[in-house]
Amino acid sequence: MDQIVGTTFLDSIFTWRGASPFLLPAALWGLVTLGAALLWGNGPVSVGWAAAFWALSIADLAVLARAVLAVLALGGNVPANKRPALVFQALFWGGAKVACLGFILVAAKIAGNPQLIGIFAGLATMVIVPLTGGYYWSRKELENVSC
Numbered sequence: 295m296d297q298i299v300g301t302t303f304l305d306s307i308f309t310w311r312g313a314s315p316f317l318l319p320a321a322l323w324g325l326v327t328l329g330a331a332l333l334w335g336n337g338p339v340s341v342g343w344a345a346a347f348w349a350l351s352i353a354d355l356a357v358l359a360r361a362v363l364a365v366l367a368l369g370g371n372v373p374a375n376k377r378p379a380l381v382f383q384a385l386f387w388g389g390a391k392v393a394c395l396g397f398i399l400v401a402a403k404i405a406g407n408p409q410l411i412g413i414f415a416g417l418a419t420m421v422i423v424p425l426t427g428g429y430y431w432s433r434k435e436l437e438n439v440s441c
Contacts, residue, residue, distance in 0.1 A: 315427045315434060323348070323426075324348050327412075330415045334411045343412035344415050347402075347416020348415075351417055354394040355419075361384065361388050364388075
């Protein structure tokens, strides 16, 4: 658990190596989202809302990753002088996560029912990207493990 406290682990999700398994699924799902909104939505307005919800979902996932890493760091063998800083990080990223959900709710209220396909496809990003990205990440990690 000492490795969790190090800044390299906490910042690894935002490096190319840490984020790369999630970038391709995020980009592909973004295209699927825009295509679904274009085909079944109400024209360009639906495509715009789909893109907005996709972007909000990606931001929400990034903030969620930071919040989880901060909480995991608190569970490790942390020196007493570093614990307040980690608590502050966990509170900050947790608050940012709540703010992202608030932005999504406000955007859903503004978009209204006619943009339902854009809302659904954009918010499905929060399911599709972690599942597919996590699958590719776990396969890459298991390739490096020798039995």
